[in-house]
Amino acid sequence: xxxxxxxxxxxxxxxxxxxxREDLQEFLGGEALLHELDDLTKVNPVTLETVLRCLQARYxxxxxxxxxxxxxxxxxxxxxxxxLYSPALMREYHAAPQPQKLRPHIFAVGEQTYRNVQSLxxxxxxxxxxxGESGAGKTWxxxxxxxxxxxxxxxxxxxxxxxxxERIEQRILNSNPVMEAFGNACTLRNNNSSxxxxxxxxxxxxxxxxxxxxxxxxxxxxxxxxxxxxxERNFHIxxxxxxxxxxxxxxxxxxxxxxxxxxxxxxxxxxxEDCFQVTREAMLHLGIDIPTQNNIFQVLAGLLHLGxxxxxxxKDEAQSCQLMDDAKCSIRTSAxxxxxxxxxxxxxxQIRTIRAGxxxxxxxxPCSRAECDTRRDCLAKLVYARLFDWLVSVINSSICADPDxxxxxxxxxxxxGFESFPSNSLEQLCINYANEKLQQHFVAHYLRxxxxxxxxxxxxxxxxxxxxxxxxLDLIEGSPISICSLINEECRLNRPSSAAQLQTxxxxxxxxxxxxxxxxxxxxxxFIVVHYAGPxxxxxxxxxxxxxxxxxxxxxxxxxxxxxxxxxxxxPMDPEEKSQEEPSGQSRAPVLTVVSKFKASLEQLLQVLHxxxxxxxxxxxxxxxxxxxxxxxxEVLSQLEACGLVETIHISAAxxxxxxxxxxxxxxxxxxxxxxxxTSPGSHSPSPDEGHSEWSPHTKGATLQPxxxxxxxxxxxxxxxxxxxxxxxxxxxxxxxxxxxxVFMTDSMLELLECGRAQVLEQCACCIQGxxxxxxxxxxxxxxxxxxxxxxxxxxxxxxxxIQRMHAAATAIKRTWQKWRIRMxxxxxxxxxxxxxxxxxxxxxxxxxxxxxxxxxxxxxAIIRLWPLGLVLANAAVGVRGFQRKLVVxxxxxxxxxxxxSYAVQTAQEQAGVTSIRALPQGSIKFHCRKSPLPYADICPxxxxxxxxxxxxxxxxxxxxxxxxxxxxxxxxx
Ligand code: ADP
Ligand code: MG
Numbered sequence: 001x002x003x004x005x006x007x008x009x010x011x012x013x014x015x016x017x018x019x020x021r022e023d024l025q026e027f028l029g030g031e032a033l034l035h036e037l038d039d040l041t042k043v044n045p046v047t048l049e050t051v052l053r054c055l056q057a058r059y060x061x062x063x064x065x066x067x068x069x070x071x072x073x074x075x076x077x078x079x080x081x082x083x084l085y086s087p088a089l090m091r092e093y094h095a096a097p098q099p100q101k102l103r104p105h106i107f108a109v110g111e112q113t114y115r116n117v118q119s120l121x122x123x124x125x126x127x128x129x130x131x132g133e134s135g136a137g138k139t140w141x142x143x144x145x146x147x148x149x150x151x152x153x154x155x156x157x158x159x160x161x162x163x164x165x166e167r168i169e170q171r172i173l174n175s176n177p178v179m180e181a182f183g184n185a186c187t188l189r190n191n192n193s194s195x196x197x198x199x200x201x202x203x204x205x206x207x208x209x210x211x212x213x214x215x216x217x218x219x220x221x222x223x224x225x226x227x228x229x230x231x232e233r234n235f236h237i238x239x240x241x242x243x244x245x246x247x248x249x250x251x252x253x254x255x256x257x258x259x260x261x262x263x264x265x266x267x268x269x270x271x272x273e274d275c276f277q278v279t280r281e282a283m284l285h286l287g288i289d290i291p292t293q294n295n296i297f298q299v300l301a302g303l304l305h306l307g308x309x310x311x312x313x314x315k316d317e318a319q320s321c322q323l324m325d326d327a328k329c330s331i332r333t334s335a336x337x338x339x340x341x342x343x344x345x346x347x348x349x350q351i352r353t354i355r356a357g358x359x360x361x362x363x364x365x366p367c368s369r370a371e372c373d374t375r376r377d378c379l380a381k382l383v384y385a386r387l388f389d390w391l392v393s394v395i396n397s398s399i400c401a402d403p404d405x406x407x408x409x410x411x412x413x414x415x416x417g418f419e420s421f422p423s424n425s426l427e428q429l430c431i432n433y434a435n436e437k438l439q440q441h442f443v444a445h446y447l448r449x450x451x452x453x454x455x456x457x458x459x460x461x462x463x464x465x466x467x468x469x470x471x472x473l474d475l476i477e478g479s480p481i482s483i484c485s486l487i488n489e490e491c492r493l494n495r496p497s498s499a500a501q502l503q504t505x506x507x508x509x510x511x512x513x514x515x516x517x518x519x520x521x522x523x524x525x526x527f528i529v530v531h532y533a534g535p536x537x538x539x540x541x542x543x544x545x546x547x548x549x550x551x552x553x554x555x556x557x558x559x560x561x562x563x564x565x566x567x568x569x570x571x572p573m574d575p576e577e578k579s580q581e582e583p584s585g586q587s588r589a590p591v592l593t594v595v596s597k598f599k600a601s602l603e604q605l606l607q608v609l610h611x612x613x614x615x616x617x618x619x620x621x622x623x624x625x626x627x628x629x630x631x632x633x634x635e636v637l638s639q640l641e642a643c644g645l646v647e648t649i650h651i652s653a654a655x656x657x658x659x660x661x662x663x664x665x666x667x668x669x670x671x672x673x674x675x676x677x678x679t680s681p682g683s684h685s686p687s688p689d690e691g692h693s694e695w696s697p698h699t700k701g702a703t704l705q706p707x708x709x710x711x712x713x714x715x716x717x718x719x720x721x722x723x724x725x726x727x728x729x730x731x732x733x734x735x736x737x738x739x740x741x742x743v744f745m746t747d748s749m750l751e752l753l754e755c756g757r758a759q760v761l762e763q764c765a766c767c768i769q770g771x772x773x774x775x776x777x778x779x780x781x782x783x784x785x786x787x788x789x790x791x792x793x794x795x796x797x798x799x800x801x802x803i804q805r806m807h808a809a810a811t812a813i814k815r816t817w818q819k820w821r822i823r824m825x826x827x828x829x830x831x832x833x834x835x836x837x838x839x840x841x842x843x844x845x846x847x848x849x850x851x852x853x854x855x856x857x858x859x860x861x862a863i864i865r866l867w868p869l870g871l872v873l874a875n876a877a878v879g880v881r882g883f884q885r886k887l888v889v890x891x892x893x894x895x896x897x898x899x900x901x902s903y904a905v906q907t908a909q910e911q912a913g914v915t916s917i918r919a920l921p922q923g924s925i926k927f928h929c930r931k932s933p934l935p936y937a938d939i940c941p942x943x944x945x946x947x948x949x950x951x952x953x954x955x956x957x958x959x960x961x962x963x964x965x966x967x968x969x970x971x972x973x974x
């Protein structure tokens with residue numbers, strides 16, 4: 001089972017589950033390659049967990065851009081990465097045949113929009129919506145995109161047009177520091193937080209060269225001029241003039257070194273944005289000359305001094321509040337810097353003018369201290385807001401092209417992201433309302449893109465069940481009754497109403513809305529709106545006042561009296577304007593509230609966006625401390641929620657978040673076919689989406705079709721098996737669709753498939769284990785038998801060898817013995833022949849021609865008996881001579897010892913005793929006692945054979961025969 005975000009399992013299950021999950025993850029996406037996945041929609045399955053892990057892996061690998069379908073997710077590196085924005089890289093993306101095939105990058109988005117414009121395919125105009133939390137990198141991204149277009153949209157053929165394009169580009173780029181100086185401030189979240197929304201329209205001519213641009217701003221946070229949260233700062237420009245002004249300018253603007261201003265908190269913090277010179281140069285490039293600049297800064301200095309005006313409580317309601325002592329100087333300085341008469345200025349702040357009655361009679365009423373402060377703040381806000389708008393108009397006039405000179409545009413929307421603070425008011429309501437609108441636009445676009453993908457895959461699927469944020473929008477802006485209409489009504493009726501009354505009114509009138517909530521624990525009157533990015537509690541106190549944004553007409557009239565050239569421009573004596581300002585007083589004409597103005601401009605913006613092809617860049621801050629190399633999952637997750645990525649994931653989940661190519665699907669789930677054969681042999685249930693699966697025989701996947709169909713046929717059986725008893729599983733369709741190249745399925749189906757796979761694998765494992773055990777047993781048995789056989793064979797071989805050796809030895813002995821016997825016989829006969837020749841004249845018969853008579857046989861036996869005598873004598877120690885020798889010979893010859901004189905034993909040499917032993921022909925042997933055989937007794941039977949010196953020795957040393965090799969024996973025997 002797939003784990004949910006932050007889901008943990010425990011014990012051994014966790015181990016097993018983990019490895020299974022890793023295996024599945026490897027199959028679906030490959031954990032090791034997670035950082036290489038440059039599209040979040042390709043992570044499998046598309047869940048928050050995998051999306052987060054993918055982003056984290058990429059951030060760790062310094063890959064800050066990731067696609068998410070039609071959105072680009074940009075992680076803030078919080079460190080300089082110059083190579084990521086080099087002109088060379090811009091050109092690379094511009095020159096690439098398919099920039100979307102390169103790594104995801106804002107330049108890829110930029111180039112895509114540019115090519116879309118070039119293609120002239122409707123809608124030709126493009127828009128890039130950059131959103132994200134404060135500090136996430138929206139302004140940075142917009143700036144980089146502008147630089148990109150300045151490079152790529154400036155290749156004109158003629159020198160003249162080249163110069164124009166260059167000038168426009170330079171002006172567009174120069175508008176950034178000016179707008180950031182006047183519209184950005186240091187907040188808790190971002191040192192350079194844009195406190196306004198901005199839509200820049202880059203205008204292109206028919207040759208797609210930039211000819212001009214236009215800037216539209218939304219909802220400047222003008223309250224920041226007079227009121228800053230602790231640890232936050234006012235707009236950068238105030239600090240720039242205080243820190244960067246020259247000595248003369250300081251004198252001129254009454255800004256002495258070290259002067260303190262209540263509207264200038266935390267001046268000691270020096271930021272890189274506090275660069276006065278850069279702002280001045282940019283203004284100069286935009287056509288704002290030095291005197292005008294000085295004029296602007298003088299007015300701003302006047303506002304700073306205005307902030308130091310404090311009133312004391314009046315003792316009497318009829319009396320106006322008096323200035324605090326140290327404020328007297330400030331009002332004088334402020335009046336002189338704003339070129340206003342001092343007394344009317346003070347009077348306007350202290351006294352309210354009321355027109356009443358049919359004749360519009362004028363009444364004057366001293367203000368309370370709080371009212372005086374409000375009027376002072378209102379004056380400053382009014383001046384600053386007009387100044388900002390004027391700057392935007394100046395920028396526009398310097399960069400805007402003649403309407404005839406451009407045909408297409410690329411819009412860049414740098415919009416504030418979804419905001420939720422402990423205390424939220426009208427500003428947050430407007431910002432979140434804008435985000436809801438943009439989210440609806442995004443979801444519509446995303447759904448369209450999703451449906452297109454399904455259509456390409458041949459799937460007929462519509463998100464009819466998907467609920468977008470229309471209910472929330474109805475609550476905020478719906479007709480006839482909504483939060484906006486109720487707040488506007490309060491302004492229109494101009495009736496005194498408390499915050500609690502407004503809360504009750506909202507809750508009672510809009511009680512039916514599913515997106516309206518109430519915090520029972522809250523002590524302050526409030527209501528909760530459940531936005532797509534989460535619930536936000538809005539306090540009703542001051543809501544109506546802020547919505548009215550009342551500008552007392554006497555303040556405008558006062559400013560119109562100013563002699564300052566800039567203020568004269570900002571507050572002209574225009575009868576039209578006069579009539580516009582009047583109604584905010586007591587006139588019954590429709591009130592132009594902040595909400596209604598904002599709503600109108602939002603409608604206008606959305607109209608523009610609807611007429612363009614949108615591209616989305618979601619900037620994400622990996623941590624709120626602005627630290628490089630730190631990725632905090634919780635913070636990223638909340639931003640993914642706020643920028644609607646989570647929503648798109650849910651949309652994706654409403655469809656088929658799992659998409660597996662046919663090949664991979666077959667490879668992994670082919671074994672499920674076994675399950676089918678086992679569970680329902682012969683049954684062939686219909687394919688889950690036979691109606692939808694279409695394959696072209698020419699497609700690569702065509703060969704997979706039979707396998708794929710087989711697997712898909714197993715699915716109904718799988719779902720049936722998984723269904724609880726009594727659950728009509730058959731009624732529910734199998735949530736799998738087979739596209740042209742991919743199989744689409746839900747998470748639950750993937751789980752089922754995995755379960756089925758695990759089941760088959762388990763069965764296979766059991767089968768393999770059984771087979772293996774059987775095989776091992778058989779093998780052991782065979783080995784045992786073979787060992788017995790080998791042992792028997794070796795034993796028999798050894799025995800045979802032994803016998804062969806013994807046999808050879810015996811043969812050798814026998815043969816040698818026979819040889820020796822023949823030779824001895826031959827020698828004896830030779831000896832006898834010599835003697836006979838003297839005594840008997842007889843022709844010797846050939847050997848063997850005569851049979852030995854009985855007497856001769858006994859003689860042969862005597863010879864044999866005498867043989868040891870030869871041996872004894874031959875081996876006798878030296879010195880056996882004389883009588884000893886005779887004794888031996890007698891013993892051997894078995895002669896009677898009685899009368900030694902009757903026998904004369906003589907050796908051959910001595911010519912005494914046995915004289916010869918003769919072998920007669922045909923085996924007959926004659927024994928001649930006169931001749932002794934002794935002279936031959938020591939003759940070796942085989943005198944010349946190698947180391948064997950004599951047969952006697954062979955016999956004596958026969959124990960060593962065992963060591964003689966068979967070959968030796970054969971040689972011996974030969
Ligand atoms: P936002 O406009 O969303 O409030 P910014 O664009 O002002 O945020 O970015 C805040 C800060 O983050 C910048 O001042 C810059 O230091 C850093 N930053 C943002 N994007 C990048 C980037 N791509 N590379 C380096 N630093 C960046
Ligand atoms: Mg910004």
